[in-house]
Amino acid sequence: MEFKDHQAIYLQIAERFCENILLGQWKPGDRIPSVREMAVTTEVNPNTIMRTYTYLQDQGIIFNKRGIGYFVSEEGFDKTKALRKNDFLKQELPRLFKEMELLGLSLEDLTDFYHRFKQDQGHENQ
Amino acid sequence: MEFKDHQAIYLQIAERFCENILLGQWKPGDRIPSVREMAVTTEVNPNTIMRTYTYLQDQGIIFNKRGIGYFVSEEGFDKTKALRKNDFLKQELPRLFKEMELLGLSLEDLTDFYHRFKQDQGHENQ
Amino acid sequence: MEFKDHQAIYLQIAERFCENILLGQWKPGDRIPSVREMAVTTEVNPNTIMRTYTYLQDQGIIFNKRGIGYFVSEEGFDKTKALRKNDFLKQELPRLFKEMELLGLSLEDLTDFYHRFKQDQGHENQ
Amino acid sequence: MEFKDHQAIYLQIAERFCENILLGQWKPGDRIPSVREMAVTTEVNPNTIMRTYTYLQDQGIIFNKRGIGYFVSEEGFDKTKALRKNDFLKQELPRLFKEMELLGLSLEDLTDFYHRFKQDQGHENQ
DNA sequence: GTGGTCTAGACCACC
DNA sequence: GTGGTCTAGACCACA
Numbered sequence: 001m002e003f004k005d006h007q008a009i010y011l012q013i014a015e016r017f018c019e020n021i022l023l024g025q026w027k028p029g030d031r032i033p034s035v036r037e038m039a040v041t042t043e044v045n046p047n048t049i050m051r052t053y054t055y056l057q058d059q060g061i062i063f064n065k066r067g068i069g070y071f072v073s074e075e076g077f078d079k080t081k082a083l084r085k086n087d088f089l090k091q092e093l094p095r096l097f098k099e100m101e102l103l104g105l106s107l108e109d110l111t112d113f114y115h116r117f118k119q120d121q122g123h124e125n126q
Numbered sequence: 127m128e129f130k131d132h133q134a135i136y137l138q139i140a141e142r143f144c145e146n147i148l149l150g151q152w153k154p155g156d157r158i159p160s161v162r163e164m165a166v167t168t169e170v171n172p173n174t175i176m177r178t179y180t181y182l183q184d185q186g187i188i189f190n191k192r193g194i195g196y197f198v199s200e201e202g203f204d205k206t207k208a209l210r211k212n213d214f215l216k217q218e219l220p221r222l223f224k225e226m227e228l229l230g231l232s233l234e235d236l237t238d239f240y241h242r243f244k245q246d247q248g249h250e251n252q
Numbered sequence: 253m254e255f256k257d258h259q260a261i262y263l264q265i266a267e268r269f270c271e272n273i274l275l276g277q278w279k280p281g282d283r284i285p286s287v288r289e290m291a292v293t294t295e296v297n298p299n300t301i302m303r304t305y306t307y308l309q310d311q312g313i314i315f316n317k318r319g320i321g322y323f324v325s326e327e328g329f330d331k332t333k334a335l336r337k338n339d340f341l342k343q344e345l346p347r348l349f350k351e352m353e354l355l356g357l358s359l360e361d362l363t364d365f366y367h368r369f370k371q372d373q374g375h376e377n378q
Numbered sequence: 379m380e381f382k383d384h385q386a387i388y389l390q391i392a393e394r395f396c397e398n399i400l401l402g403q404w405k406p407g408d409r410i411p412s413v414r415e416m417a418v419t420t421e422v423n424p425n426t427i428m429r430t431y432t433y434l435q436d437q438g439i440i441f442n443k444r445g446i447g448y449f450v451s452e453e454g455f456d457k458t459k460a461l462r463k464n465d466f467l468k469q470e471l472p473r474l475f476k477e478m479e480l481l482g483l484s485l486e487d488l489t490d491f492y493h494r495f496k497q498d499q500g501h502e503n504q
Numbered sequence: 505g506t507g508g509t510c511t512a513g514a515c516c517a518c519c
Numbered sequence: 520g521t522g523g524t525c526t527a528g529a530c531c532a533c534a
């Protein structure tokens with residue numbers, strides 16, 4: 001697996017994990033891969049995976065059954081969605097709008113980009 | 127000056143510097159504050175400022191006249207804009223649109239948020 | 253380790269490092285000594301070594317695996333050779349030939365010097 | 379006038395000055411431009427020119443008549459030539475030959491480059 | 505006055 | 520253990 005330089009690896013893994021939950025690939029109650037499995041598939045040190053899981057557990061997204069493994073919690077989906085939505089609205093959007101101003105981009109430009117993005121996505125799926 | 131925790135101070139200073147260029151507060155050819163001056167006004171160690179300036183010089187945004195100081199390069203404005211615009215279009219926007227999809231947000235939602243943002247800005251300036 | 257006065261230490265270390273790559277002592281993929289190790293063996297402050305490594309990384313000669321260390325990049329050898337060869341052909345040689353003209357030296361003189369140099373090298377290795 | 383970054387400006391001026399002597403443009407006994415004149419033509423701070431002249435005077439290449447100006451000394455040509463020849467043989471050539479070895483270049487390559495250089499010079503003068 | 509380099513020592517996040 | 524950042528303070532060459 002490939003990672004960006006500017007963010008901690010364990011957080012990048014957590015982020016992808018959350019995306020999988022939002023996409024419905026892991027549902028509440030599902031058992032998720034063990035630390036060791038995950039470490040192998042991501043080619044990352046088990047300690048780093050452990051940190052990801054601890055982090056997700058602290059957020060109430062997964063929980064641990066001792067000796068058995070980690071599972072997506074009942075509220076896992078909702079919590080993930082709430083957290084990311086909040087971050088999106090309070091952090092990302094304002095930053096983005098400010099950046100648009102600096103670059104002199106308008107709402108029209110933004111909607112343009114959106115349509116193009118959607119178009120490109122369509123082409124990829126063909 | 128105040129700084130966030132999770133990003134290196136020297137980079138935060140560089141970023142604000144670029145924003146000042148984009149806002150036209152420093153124009154190509156202008157001499158920028160000396161390392162020591164900048165260190166005083168930002169309440170940061172001169173070494174850290176030095177690092178910012180070296181970083182900006184590597185990017186071709188500023189250049190040095192020996193014994194005199196640092197100056198905004200002729201292409202400083204264009205380079206800054208190009209760099210940030212490229213990052214915006216190739217990195218930030220795709221991330222944004224993907225995140226919207228994950229959260230189930232539509233283009234209408236986005237324009238809504240934009241108008242609200244603009245409104246809030248207006249209130250601040252009153 | 254001993255250093256000249258008129259060139260920055262971190263650059264002198266970088267240069268020797270490149271020579272070691274050209275001599276095949278460090279190959280692409282090899283892990284190089286950690287910052288602290290290198291600092292001890294060269295009797296130089298770790299910050300200075302850090303600067304060397306950052307410099308080499310900017311040139312694409314080495315790269316970093318986080319938490320593990322620095323490695324010679326795949327193109328490390330080729331890049332080093334290309335950089336130095338280019339500098340040699342475009343900078344050093346023309347300067348040399350111009351200097352020869354100024355001093356009134358001919359190609360025969362140059363080949364003479366070369367053979368003497370080779371001879372001296374031979375003596376040293378006996 | 380343009381200057382390289384890695385060498386002090388006053389030394390670069392001194393070097394060009396010496397080249398002018400070797401090329402016979404300034405002969406022993408000639409009066410050379412005043413500090414102020416030189417400062418204007420080179421677009422450099424007078425202090426820097428002063429430093430160049432002091433440096434050349436220390437080497438016995440030029441001398442000062444108080445209130446009149448600077449002159450090329452009688453031994454100016456010979457001293458310049460001797461100094462540069464010595465530097466060439468003891469410093470530059472060995473460095474160059476070592477670099478050739480690192481890059482895997484032979485004497486044949488060197489003579490090749492020499493002939494090409496001469497050819498290029500011919501074309502320029504046409 | 506300007507930048508540039510280096511040291512010493514500290515603290516931190518991450519693997 | 521790894522790198523990375525920051526501070527404090529010093530020294531230097533250069534313009």
